[in-house]
Amino acid sequence: MKYREYKSPDYPAFAKEVLSYWEENHVFEQSISNREGKPTFTFYEGPPSANGVPGIHHVMARTVKDIFCRYKTQKGFQVKRKGGWDTHGLPVELQVEKELGITKEDIGKKITVEEYNRKCREAVMKFKDIWDDLTRKMGYWVDLENPYITFQPKYIESLWHLLQQLYKKDLLYKGYTIQPYSPAAGTGLSSHELNQPGTYKDIRDTSVTAQFKVVKNEKSALLFNGEEDLYIVAWTTTPWTLPGNCALAVGKKIEYVKVKTFNQYDFKPISVILAKERVNAYFNQKASELKLEDYEPGQKLIPFEIGESYTGEQLFDVSYQQLLPYVQPEGKAFVVIPGDFVTTEDGTGIVHTASLFGADDFRVCKENDISAITVKDDNGFDVPVVNKQGKFVDEIVDFAGRYVREEYYDNETRSNPDFKSTDVLIAIKLKEESKAFKVEKYEHSYPHCWRTDKPILYYPLDSWFIRTTAMKDKLVALNKTINWKPVSTGTGRFGNWLENLVDWNLSRSRFWGTPLPIWVTDDRQEEKCIGSIAELQDEIKKSIAAGFMDKSPFEGMEEIDLHRPYVDDVILVSDSGKKMMREPDLIDVWFDSGAMPYAQWHYPFENKEVFEESYPADYISEGVDQTRGWFFTLHAIAGMLFDSVAFKNVVSTGLVLDKSGNKMSKRLGNAVNPFETLDKFGPDATRWYMISNANPWDNLKFDLDGVLEVQRRFFGTLYNTYSFFALYANLDGFEYSEGDQIPLADRTESDRWILSRMNTLIGEVEEAYEDYEPTKATRAIQNFVIDDLSNWYVRLNRKRFWVGDFNPDKRAAYETLYSCLLTVAKLGAPVAPFYMEKLFLDLNRNVKSEKNLSVHLQNFPQTDGKSIVKDLEEQMYLAQNISSLVHSLRRKHKIKVRQPLSRIMVPILSKKTKEQIQAVEELISSEVNIKTVEYIDDASGIIKKKIKPNFSKLGKEYGPKMKAVAAAINQITADGIAELESKQSLILNIGDEEINLGLADVEITTEDIPGWTVASDNGMTVALDINLTEELKREGIAREMVNRIQNLRKDMGLEVQDKIEVQLSSKEEIVKVALEENRTYICRETQANNLTLVDKIEGGETIDINDYRVNVSIKK
């Protein structure tokens, strides 16, 4: 059977063909089942959400995933890869709401929760088919038949188990978090909702700079210098938060100053502390000349005097009097604390901090152990001084029952001319009490509720948290054992995130997601966290027995649906017999995906063994945007519950941008359609381009021209090389057999050279894959194929394939080329799975056996150390270098390569170099068409040498004197060089010091051969003899003749193997002689049976050779 030949390569068609071949032969399935019992290599698939269509960046991410799974399979591991779908969460819900034209508030009113969740379930798999199609077409091998799906009851049951484990370890608690809250709508807003367009609007607020009176004590002593009334001033745009003030935050490194001045409302003399940079914002420069003692109360221009300055650090722990003492805190409060968020861009450089009304405030107060200002509600729970309707509580006696924001009052109330906002009333009160330093209107942008259009409050809300902070040290330590690609993402982005970990807010007030399995009594004194379906059923039975439920809401269900609303209907009974209702929250969808190592196998309810042998993952990969997402949730759950990492190696991939480096977006129309790209260029060129162009963790500027270049340059060259092989191997009937091969020793220099290169390549590529450096692997393969194999080996050895009988030398050439191609197919298979499969199968058409079903079932090639000969590689480098020099000389003198020349001369400084060149003499001769290579050694005395210091060696030795040493060496004469070479040392005088120079301290190269045309590069010099003898001229003519006959053959459309008859005629004597002399040569080259010189030719072609005219006639 023959090797397949193609008219021209059609890569997309190749891929389609291979794809159906895989499917017919179940190659993917076999690649796993074949490795049964072998060590496992575990890969976790991060679940995509199928409610949107995939983009080109998914091809990138999945190529990276696929490469290492395929590679490890080749290395003999069993690599199971379960696909998965992320199905819960807000994006799905919002999409459904949009489709149905409803809002969250309509759920349970216009549409039942049951119906709504049914819609979500339908919507989430909307584009599954498109995703599956992409997966197949791009050659991403993952199990699509049995994926894990996060909404399935079994999956949720595993989550419940994990949550219960956390609960039992006391890592699950209900707590406060500051969230954007809309009192008008009575609900918290997610950050997603807050990022809706139009939520931020400019509003004018009453802003107050309040005076906080410093308490004189040991801590604050350094601030006082005689004065009695010393205040710290802080600015706020939300005066309603002032009754909740519990601390003042300053910047550690900010410089603060004390300013003596007068209060502008009551004209009393005061001293205030504020940031130095903010002085100009609060004090009129025109007043700077005024003196304090000249001030008259009521005067508009208020004098001021800048006093001592302090760093923020010096202010830490200074106490102040409570500004509005309605409610007393239970613990520490009213002190100055550090705040990393404090700036001097506006305000006073000191931030009023109300722990319950700002996320930053809450955080720094917690860090500094500051108590919040709270009151007890009817149930005895601590609540803020503003209630959920947005009104002050009774304890704030002056403003009790007032909305904190004027926008919450109806328009009628607000239009009353006597109406004053609470902020204004507070400002008035402060002025009256000499606590206001400055009151003014301030316009700023503030978020509004997208449903009610009213400003939001930052407000503490109940949420369930995972106490990740309790396990922070462990998570940090475990992270250090993970191999991150790139390292910086692990230490930087992820490491820093872990260092600054806050508790994980698990609660979501939504409908479509995993319900929190916690039931609580009305008085919150008793809780139950359910960990399995069976446990829930048990509890339901108890509850029915206790009379809280008539029947289970799951009764009659074919498969229990743990979603809302059914689970909300479950009322349990507490140990003391009280009624327990479920906490209405759902859990963060990120918990869903972070739990996939366990839930994908329904652990611990099923598949315990499978789970154990595939945990933790050896490898995962996702976009860098998943650092705080999936990477974190995987890590957190594993660290907290299993005391383990969830993954050992992780590649975080960069973004895919358009070719100009802009983000791709549908709106801008610069998004690349993955299906069109795969259709047009095929998956292999697309994948290879993505991987070879830049490291996966760098952003990729995706340019279709680049894909085209990869296709042309790499795949085109590889294809050409295969075609070349197939063409001649078929003519000669070559068949590869592993056993019976020409021994290495009997092969040519170039055969052994390319095999040496090939074995070096195997090592390089293996190392790169092992190191999760796919870019290095592809670049190495690419260079080998293009430079070494095609442009050098094949080009130099072409004649061996097409000339003469099928002798051992020819067989050696076939075998060599064959094994190179086969190796390339195996090395490149992880990245270009389709084309390498095609190449592999085409090469193996003659070697049919079960084990040759697919390149992906092959073992990764092993480096044959014995075949790597450094000498050979050096030799070939010399040959390439010399050839290149001769080419450039020929060009300089305008002598075609076809014209033979008698000799080149190479100056040789060492015996080894001579031997190395001698080994490749023939290659050089034929490559540059010369007769002989001559060597000129020292003895000839005509070589001009050049000496150069060896900087890295001498530098270490002589350091500061290096410049002088270098100068001295550059001045060494030819005699000096000769002395150094003969004696192995030379004494140099540097100033008044003597230096003993050894041979290793310098680099001696040849520079010139006087009287010859020479070229030098890389320390090698070559001289070319350009004298043309008559004989050489005649030989040149013969070569030209061959060239013309070949062209004519081609024009006639003859096949390579067709034999011809040639008739020639010419008037020129030199041509006749040339043809006679080289008759055999010409016949051999042109496949001519005979060649006759005649006087005249009828109907032949007239051609010009150099300056001579020849008539030719060719017959088949």
Next chain:
RNA sequence: GCGCUUGUAGCUCAGGUGGUUAGAGCGCUACACUGAUAAUGUAGAGGUCCCAGGUUCAAGUCCUGGCAAGCGCACCA
């Protein structure tokens, strides 16, 4: 604002531990080659290695400080 990444030829990218002509491919120009031919070879043009300091005999490489771009996070008192 904080963290991370990136900055080298027109474009895409290489440039272990500092070492003296800073490279490749593409593109451009010219010439050659021609039984792999939509391939190939040779040569040329093209660089303030983002900027400024510093360390060093020596900096694209190390340090400090900037600038620009990208990503992430936080916040707007």
